[in-house]
Amino acid sequence: xxxxxxxxxxxxxxxxxxxxLIQEKNINFVIANGENAAGGFGITGNIAGKLYSYGVDxxxxxxxxxxxxxxxxxxxxxxxxxxxxxxxxxxxxRGWSVIEKSGVKLAVMSLLGRIYMEAVENPFKIVxxxxxxxxxxxxxxxxxxxxxxxxxxxxxxxxxxxxxxxxVGTHTHVQTADERILPEGTAYITDIGMTGxxxxxxxxxxxxxxxxxTTLLPSKFTVAENDIRLNAVLIAIDGATGKxxxxxxxxxxxxx
Numbered sequence: 573x574x575x576x577x578x579x580x581x582x583x584x585x586x587x588x589x590x591x592x593l594i595q596e597k598n599i600n601f602v603i604a605n606g607e608n609a610a611g612g613f614g615i616t617g618n619i620a621g622k623l624y625s626y627g628v629d630x631x632x633x634x635x636x637x638x639x640x641x642x643x644x645x646x647x648x649x650x651x652x653x654x655x656x657x658x659x660x661x662x663x664x665x666r667g668w669s670v671i672e673k674s675g676v677k678l679a680v681m682s683l684l685g686r687i688y689m690e691a692v693e694n695p696f697k698i699v700x701x702x703x704x705x706x707x708x709x710x711x712x713x714x715x716x717x718x719x720x721x722x723x724x725x726x727x728x729x730x731x732x733x734x735x736x737x738x739x740v741g742t743h744t745h746v747q748t749a750d751e752r753i754l755p756e757g758t759a760y761i762t763d764i765g766m767t768g769x770x771x772x773x774x775x776x777x778x779x780x781x782x783x784x785x786t787t788l789l790p791s792k793f794t795v796a797e798n799d800i801r802l803n804a805v806l807i808a809i810d811g812a813t814g815k816x817x818x819x820x821x822x823x824x825x826x827x828x
Contacts, residue, residue, distance in 0.1 A: 574604035575803035578768025578775035579795035585826040586626045607633035612795045614640025632682040634718030656684035658693040677710035685719025711814025729760040745774035757815030765803030772796030800827040
């Protein structure tokens with residue numbers, strides 16, 4: 573599972589390193605959060621296609637999924653591009669999907685937090701209903717919980733412990749060091765981090781962000797360019813039980 577891809581630098585990181593990582597680590601499935609893949613805000617069909625060609629099997633998103641209007645042309649017909657499952661009924665797209673490779677089924681869900689975020693459906697309630705439906709298809713389930721507050725993410729980990737294979741946090745773009753296997757067999761990390769330029773303020777040019785913080789004046793955020801890294805987690809799952817066996821953080825420098 574790859575942390576938030578930030579614009580062209582993030583896409584370049586996958587182009588240069590993902591195929592080698594797949595071979596080195598013997599990876600079966602690749603999931604990536606792509607909601608910042610188009611210039612730092614949103615995603616397009618063309619960019620989704622490139623991510624698939626680099627080796628990504630499923631793309632999750634979050635609160636920025638609608639920031640590029642091109643997404644409306646593709647999200648209904650693309651089962652591997654997910655929007656948060658707790659958007660209201662009638663929202664385009666789907667919140668989870670099941671991928672099958674070599675006879676193994678893996679379900680992926682995109683879920684959005686509510687603290688300091690949009691007023692979406694309660695993620696703790698909706699996830700119960702959706703997980704019950706998914707468990708009839710497969711026990712192997714990855715939940716990307718896209719949220720701002722660490723407390724909400726940790727609570728979701730405990731809420732789903734033993735019912736899903738992994739709860740992995742995205743959105744803050746800062747990789748946390750709390751990866752672990754919870755008592756009932758669910759892998760957990762509060763935030764995977766980001767894939768893109770680290771000579772930045774969470775992916776954006778430093779000078780633009782500093783102007784915003786120091787003057788409170790409007791400042792257009794643009795994607796930074798240097799110190800490109802790939803942030804991810806590698807999770808091993810027992811395919812028979814759906815329980816996680818290991819979780820390993822990855823923080824790899826791709827380009828200066």
